[in-house]
Amino acid sequence: MRGGLSVMDRPGTTIAFTLNGREVSVGTPPGQRLTRALRDELHLTGTKVGCDAGDCGACTVLLEGEPVCACLVAVGQVEGRRVDTIEGLSESSPVTRRLQDAFLRHGAAQCGICTPGMLVAATKLLEANPQPTEAQAMDAIGGVLCRCTGYRKIVSAILDQGEAPVADSDPAAGKAVGKRLRRLDGKPKTNGTEIFGADETPAHSLLLRAIRSPHHRARFRFGDLDRYVAEHPGLVRVLTARDVPTTDPYGPIPPFADQTVFALGEAKFRGEAVAAVVGQPAAIEALDLRQFPVTWEELPSVTSMAAALAEGAPLLHEKRTGNILTRGRVVKGDVEAAMASAPVTVEAAFETGFVEHAYIEPEAGFARRVGDRIEVQVCTQAPYMNLEDIAKILGIAQSQVRIIPTAVGGGFGSKLDMSVQPFVALAAWITGQPVRMVHTRPESIMSTTKRHPSQIRMKIGAARDGSLQAIDVRADFNTGAYSSWGPTVANRVPVHASGPYFVPHYRALTRAVHTNLVPAGAFRGFGVPQSTLAQEQLFDELADKLGIDRLEFRIKNALSGDQPTATGQVIGEGVGIRACLEALRPRWREAREEAAAFNRASQGPLRHGVGVAGMWYGCGNTSMANPSTIRSGLKPDGRLALHQGAVDIGQGSNTVVTQIFADALGAPIDKIDRISADTDITPDAGKTSASRQTFVSGKAAELAGRALRAQILRAANAGEDAVIQFGPGQVTVKDGAHERRIDLAMLPVDARGYVFSEEATFNPPTSPLDADGQGVPYAVYGFGAHLAEIEVDLALGTVKLLALTAAHDVGRAINPTLVEGQIEGGAAQGLGLALMEEFLPGRGENLHDYLIPSAGDMPKITSILIEDASPVGPFGAKGIGEQALIPTAPAIFNAIFDATGVRIRRAPATPDRVRAAILAAGGKERG
Template sequence: MELMVNGQKVEVEPQPGEMLAHVLREQLGLTGTKIGCEEAECGACTVIVDGVPVLSCTYPAARAAGKSVLTIEGLGGLHPLQEEFIRHGAVQCGFCIPGQIMTAYALLQQNSNPSEAEIRQALKDTLCRCAGYPSIIRAVQSAARRLRGEPPLPPVVAPVITEPGKNQPPLQVVGTLQPRPDAVEKVSGTAKFTDDLKFPGMLHARVKRAMVPHAILKRLDVEKARALPGVHAVLTAANIPGEKNHGLVIFDWPIMVGIGERVRYVGDAVAIVAAETRQIATQALDLIEAEYELLEVISDPVRARQPDAPQLHPNGNLLKHIKVRKGDMEQGFAEAEVILEHTFHTAITDHAFMEPECSIARPTEDGRMEIYVGSQIPYADRNQVARALGWPDERVHVIGQLMGGGFGGKEDIAGQIHAALLAHATGRPVKLLFDRHESLLVHPKRHATQIRVKMGAKRDGRLTAVETELYGDTGAYASLGEKVLTRATTHSSGPYEVPHARADCYAMYTNNPPAGAFRGFGVTQSAFAIESMMDMLAHTLQIDPIELRRRNALRIGSVTNTGQVLRESVGLLDCIEIVARELKQRAGDQPFASRTVEGQPHLRRAWGFAVGYKNTGLGGGAPDKAGAEVELYEDGSVEVRTSSAELGQGLVTVLRMIVAEEFALPPERVRVLVMDTDRTPDGGPTTASRQTFVSGNAARYAAQSLREALAASLAEKFDVAPERIRFVEGLAQVNGHSLPLGEVAKIVRQEGRMPKAFYEYWAPKTQPLGTGGDMHFAFSFAAQAAEVEVNTLTGEVSVLEVISAIDVGKAINPLGLQGQFEGGIMMGLGNALTEHFIVENGIVFTDRLARYRMPSIMLTPKITAYAVEHPVEAGPYGAKGVGEIVSIPTTPAITNAIYNAVGVRIDRLPVDQEVIVQELSRA
C-alpha cells in the first residue's frame, strides 16, 4: 500500500495484524515513535494522521493506506515546540516526549492560542512519568507564543534560599540554567532507547512465565516449541552454564525455575525462547507444556510470619527483623501526657516507567558478550550476567542505553541474563523486550506495608516516645527488600527529635511480585504513617500542625533515633518556615480550617501539611564510592566518564556542569559518557539519591586532578609556578599567554602522558544500624502543603495546589531540580490518589496499564517550589540528594488536607473515595 510519511510517498506492505506504530518503527526505521503500553493508554506512540493525533499502537497499519502520516522525525529542524521543551526543562527521560510534542503540535495547528485548560485537555492521555507536567504546559504555551510572533516565556525554576552565613562565592556554571546534553536527540526522535536498536541476524526472545504464584514445577516439555520453524533456541534451567540464581544482595531469585523446584510468584521464568521474530517466539511459548503442583499462597506479610505458614525460602519467610532502639520506652510513655496509637496500610505500587524493559545481548567475535540495556546498576548487571554464564566479569560488556525512566525499578535484573543465555546458545544477537503486561507482572514493586505507630507527647506537643511496628511485603525474592525496609524503619519516627524510640520491622517473603527499590525507598510508606500521626496529635492537643512540627523538628545538634548527632545541613526548620509563610499568604491564619466553595455547598476545601527527610547515599556502613574519569581532547573538549546511570533524572547535566565549572569551560564543550562497563569507571548503583553526591564528587575531584596535572605540565614547560596557571573559557593562561585547551592536551601527550585523570571518591564513612554513630553522611529535608477539594457527595478528591520547600544542600542544576520537584509531587499525588497495584492471592489484577493509573496532566495541581540550601561540607558545592525527598511528604500532606476538609482520617492508601462517603454518612 502507499501512504505519505513526513511528506514522502512510501510503499509498505503491512503484515496481518500489524499496527501503524510497528510499520513506522520496524519497516520504515522511524523509531522516534515510542511504544509504551500497546493498549492505547499512555500516548507515547501518538502520530498525526491526516491532521489529527492518533495512537499508532492501536491503529491498524492497513487503515493508513493513502493517508498522510506525520511523526516526530517529520517536524524538520527544530520546531519551536521542540526548542521550548528543551528550554523549559520539560524533557527528562525523554521517552514520552515524541508523543507529547506530536499531540501538542496537533493542538497548535488547530488553536494558535490555547488556554492552559485546553492544553491540559489535549495532553490528557499523553502520560509523562517523570511528570514535569507544569514544565510541559509552559513549553507548549511558550511555543504557541513564538508561533504567533510573540516573545517566548521564561522557564520557571524554584527560587533558592540559602542558609544564613553559608553564601558561597558565585559559580560560573553551577546554579545556572543549562539544557540537558541529550535534549536535542530526545525532542527530535533520534535518541535511541534499547528497543530502537537492531543488529544483523538479531533474534527475538520471549519468556515462559509460571503464571501461578506458588507451586512446584512437576513437568516441563519444550520439544514442540523447539520444533517450531523459526525457533532457534528454547532453554530451561537445565541449560544454565553458570550459577542458577541472581539477586542484588542475596542470590535467591532463580534465573529459571527447574523441574522439582519452587515457583514463588507468577512472574517466575520456566523457559526462554529465541526465534526469528517476536511473533514466532510468542507462538513457541504457547507450545511449551508445564505442569505444577499448586501450593498454598502466602498473600500478605502478616500471614507469612505465622508459624504454620508454608516456608518459601530455605531460611524461612523472614528476610530480616530490623530493629531501632533509642532510650527507654517505658520511661518515654510514662512521661507522656497523651498517647495515641493507630495502624496504617500502604499499597503495592508500580514504577510504571514509560519505557518497558528491553535487553539485547550480542556475542562478539572475540568471545565476549555485549549487553545493551537501560539499567540503574550496569556493573551489577555485568556481574550477574557473568555468573549465569560461568564467566569472569570482564568477559561481559554492559553498554548502557538511554533509559525511559527507572525510579528504582531498573535496579534488578529483568531480561539481561535471559537474553545473554539465548545469545550464547545461538551465537546471534538476541533482543528481549517486555511488553507492558510483562513489565507489570515481573519487575519488583514498592513494598506494601502495615505500620502501627504508638506516640507519646507532652501537652505542649513535645514528643516523649515513638514506637513503630512495620510489616513489609518483600514478595517472592529479596531484591533490595532488607535495605528498603531498613530505611522505612529508621525513618519511621519522622524527622523529629524523639528521646525514646523503638521500631521493629518484619521484612517478609510472600508469593506476591518481589518488592525492591522505588523512589523514597521505604520512607514514602513510613512518612505517611508518622505524618498522619503528627496531625492526629496536633488535633488531639489543639496545637497548630506546623507549630507541632517546629517544636519537634530535627536541627543542628539533634540526635536521630539511630543515635546519629546532626552536625550540619539540617534545613528542616527553614523549609517549614517557607511553606508556613506561603500558606499564610494564601489562607491567612487558618489554612487548615475547612472552607466551602461558594455556590457549591457539597465541595469542601482545606490545606494539609507534612514534612519529611531522606538519607543521601547507601549508609549503614556500606562502602559508598564512585569512580569518574575526565579526559581532555585535542579539539579542546573534555569528556567525563562514570558508569552511574542516567534515567531521566539529569545526572548527565549535573556531571557536565561540574566539570565545566572546574575547567571554567562552556558546558557544551563537556561530553558525558555513562553506563559502560568497559569505558566508564564504576559509579555504583544509581539509587538512594546518591549520584549527585558521590559521582558528582568523583567527577569534580577527577576534574581537579586533571587540572592540576595539566598545570604541572605547563608549569614545567613554561617554567612558572603551577598556581599561576589559570583555566578560563577554554583557555589555559600562562604568564599572560593564552593557550587553547586543545594545545594543552597536545603538550601533555607530547610529554608521553595522557591528559586524563581518574578519581575514586569515597563518601564519608557510615556506621551500621544499631551501633550508634553516623548511619548516613547526609539527609535532605522537606516541608510541603497541599490544598484539596473534597466532594462530599461522591467522595472525589482533587488536589488544587502544592507548596514545597526542599533542602537540597546546593541547587547545582536548577532546571533539572524543577523537574524533580514537579515530578516528585506528582508521584506522591499518584501514591495518594491513583496508584494501586492489586494482587489477589498471588494473582496480579493490575496487569495492564489500563488498570494501573498514574497521574495525568489533568490531575496536576498548581505547584510552587523552593530550593533551600543548607550545604553539606563533603557534598559537591554543598549538594546532597534530591530525587526521593521531593516526593516523600506529598502523600501525607494530601491525606492530612482531606482530614482537615471533611474530618475523614485516611489510614489506608490509596485514598478510596467510597470510604470517604461511608465515613461521612456515618458521622
C-alpha cells in the first residue's frame, strides 16, 4: 500500500522489480500481464505465450524462486520481487545450463516453443532435488504442455544425472548419416533466443484483428465503417472483401481452392473472417469487437454429413451439384464375388470426430511493404505456396512477394494453410505500414483447420487359413465449409485403407462432404489414422473368428515387395512391414501372459489388455509432382553453404538434410553454413507435409552434394574415391598417392559468391492413377506396428496406457535420436486421438476444455528401428513423421477389447463411452 492505494489500484505508474538479477522498471498498467511486460517492454521473448489462460505453461517463469505462469501474473504483483526467465537462468544457473545440455543430447527439444517453460520448471525441481524420481520429474513439468515430443525425452533429460552423452560428437567427414547428432538448430530453442511468429515485429507496426462470424452460417451487412474508424482514434483502416485487389480464391489445391480472404456476403462457418480492423496496437487492443458495425442474419446451417447428403439439403456452394466436394476410388479385382465366396467375414461401422492440432504456438506473423514488394514473416509450413497465394490475392507478380518463415512452434498440417498471411499482407500493402497479427488461442481453435471427422463402413473377408480375400470400404469425410485438403484426404485414404497387407480383391470409395463447420484440413496422416482405426480392429475380429493369434494373422498377410498393393503397384525393395510385426513377437507373448495373469488375480475393477496394429504410409503427394530443390556452394574462405528451404517444424529437417548433404559431399558437418528457408535466398524445397522432407528434400540434398563433390574432383583431376579436405581458403584433394591443393582465392566467383556451386532437384517417380485407382501413387512407403499395453477401470471406464512398443521401418535412420522423437511425439498424438481429443465447434475453444496428453499420460515407449532401405530414398531413408501416429489409436482400441471384451466404434474412447459399452454388454469383462 502506498498513500492508501495498492499498486494494483494505481492507474499508471512505474513498477520496479528484480529481473534476472538486475533491477528494472516498466511503465505499464499494474493489471497488465507479466508476459506482456517481459516480451513487449523488456524484449525478453524467451517467455512464450501459448494460451494467455494458464493452460499450456509455455510462459513459465520463476517468481521468488517458484514456477508460475506469467500470463496469470499481473505486473503489479511482482513489484519489489524477483523474477527469473529462461534468458537469465541460462546465464546464472549451473542447473539450467546442465539441463540445456541434457535437452540437446537427448533430443528433448523439437519445435522448441514449450522448451523454455520446461527448462524453467525443471530448474526449480533440480535445484531443490538434484536426484528426482521419474514421477517427480513428470509432476514438475505437468503444468507445461508439449505437442511434439511425447515428453519421454524431456523426462530422460531431467533424469540425466550426468550420464554419458547420448548424442554423438561431430563425426568425421562422410560419417554423419546414422549418427545421433545434436539438433543443429537446438541451442536457440533451449536458451530462449529462437524467433517464432510472435517474437519479432518491426518498429511502429500496426496491429490487425479479424471480425469473425459468431454463427455456423449467416448473411451479414456492414454499417458505416468510415464513421466507425473516425470514432475510434488510432484506428487506421477497416478491411473487407471490397479491399482485396483480386477476388480470386486462394488455397493449396487448385481447382478446389474456394475460400476467399473475407467472406463474400455470407459466412459459411463459425469463425470465418468477414472483415479486419487495423490500427495502433493500443487502439486495437482497447476495442470491443462486439460493437463492430455488422448485422448478422443467421441462416439454417448444415452441421452433419447426414444432413448435407439428405435429399433437398441446401447447397453450400452454388457452383457445385450437391454437397459432395470430391470422391476417391481404388478398385482391384472382383470384390463382390470374393466376398460372397469368403468363408469368414466381419463388418462394422466406425466414427471419428474433429481433432484440433493444438500446437502450442498460435498463428502469428507480420508483413511490410518494401517498395513494390511485400515481405511476410510468419510461422508457416509452406513458404512457396504462401508466396503463390499472396501474389494471387494482391494481384501482383510472384517476384514481388517474399516469404520469410520463422521457427514454427508446431504445425502438424494446419500451418500449411494461410491464417494470418492474407490479412497482414493485404493490410501492409494498402496502408504502406508494417502490420502484425497474433491469433488468440480461442481464435486459433475456432478458425483453423481440423482433422476430418469420418464415418467408415468396412467389410473384410478371409479364407479358413487366414489369407485375406477381400476388403470393401465406404468412407465419408466431413471437410467443413471449404475444400482445404479435403481432396487429398479423399484420394489418399482409398490407397491406404487396405493397410500394408496383400489383398487380392479390394474396393475403397470415399467422399469429402461439405458442411457449415470449420474446414477440415491436413493433420498428420491425412485421413489414414481414421481408416486404420477401422481396419485394424476388424483384423482382430477376423483373427478371433478364425482362431488365429492376432499378431500372427497380420504377419501371415503382411505385404512383401513382390506382391501388388491395392493400386497394383509392386514396390520391390524396402517393404519392412513383416519385419516390424515380427519385431513385436517377443513382447507380444510376454505382455499377453502378464495381462492374463493380472486379470486372473485382480479382485477389483482393474483389467489389463494388450493390442497390436500395423500401418503403412506413402511419403509425399499422391500421384502428383512433388519436387524439392536444394542449392549448395563452396565459398572462397573454404566454407560450404547449404541453401536448405525445407521448413523445420520440429521434425529435424535442418539437421537431417544437412547430415545427408555432408555425407554425399564427403565434408564434415562443422564446415557447412546452413541458409534457412526464405523464398528470396533458398530454392523451393516444397511444403513440410506428408513425411516428405527427409525423403524428397533429403534426396535433393544428396544429389546436390554428390554433384558438388564431382565438380571439385573434376577441378582436381581426381577419381571418384578421392578424399576432399576443406581448409581455410583452400581445398586439398587426395587421390591415392597424389595430392592437389586448390587455392580458392584464385578462382572466379559466381553471382552468389561461390567458386563452385550446384543445384539439384528431386521429384519422386510416381504415375497417375486410372479410373479404378490403379497406378504408382508413391515412390516410397514407411511401415510400422505398435503394441499397446493398457489398464481399464471397469467401474469408471477410464483407460491408461501403461507401455507402448513401436517398431518402424524407416529405411535408414539418418539420425536415430530424431527418429525416436518423432515416434514418441506421434504416439502421444495417437493417444490423444484414441482416448481424449474431440473438438466440438462452438465449444472447448481453449486448452483447458480441449484436452491433449500431458506428461503424466505418456508411459515408457520402446522404439525398434527397422532399416529396410528404400532404393529411392537418400541413403535408403524414408519418412517417419505421419507414420508414428497412425497405429497407436487402433492398438489401444484393440487393447480395450482385450481387457473388457467390448468394442468401441467411435473415437475417442472417453470414460463415458467405455463405461456405456461395458454396461451395454451386461457389465461382463474378459478375465
